[in-house]
Amino acid sequence: MVAWTPRPGQAAALEQMRAHARAGRRRLIVASRTGSGKTHLACWRIAAQLAAGLRVVVIVHRREILR
Numbered sequence: 001m002v003a004w005t006p007r008p009g010q011a012a013a014l015e016q017m018r019a020h021a022r023a024g025r026r027r028l029i030v031a032s033r034t035g036s037g038k039t040h041l042a043c044w045r046i047a048a049q050l051a052a053g054l055r056v057v058v059i060v061h062r063r064e065i066l067r
Contacts, residue, residue, distance in 0.1 A: 004044075010037045017045060 006014055009032075017028055028045070030038050042058070049056045 004040060006040070006044075007037065010041060013041055014044065017041070 046056050
């Protein structure tokens with residue numbers, strides 16, 4: 001797992017992501033303001049999926065994100 005402590009807003013978003021996953025939703029979109037930690041949320045989610053032995057596909061439209 002990614003070692004970091006989420007801020008309150010991130011913790012709430014993580015719980016919502018978990019709830020959606022438990023409900024069987026396989027695709028998630030997180031929309032939030034700049035600097036709110038969306039990349040950290042994505043890393044946490046990807047690490048959790050990989051730890052569970054699942055495959056992950058990440059699609060981005062900006063080359064900067066890939067670097």
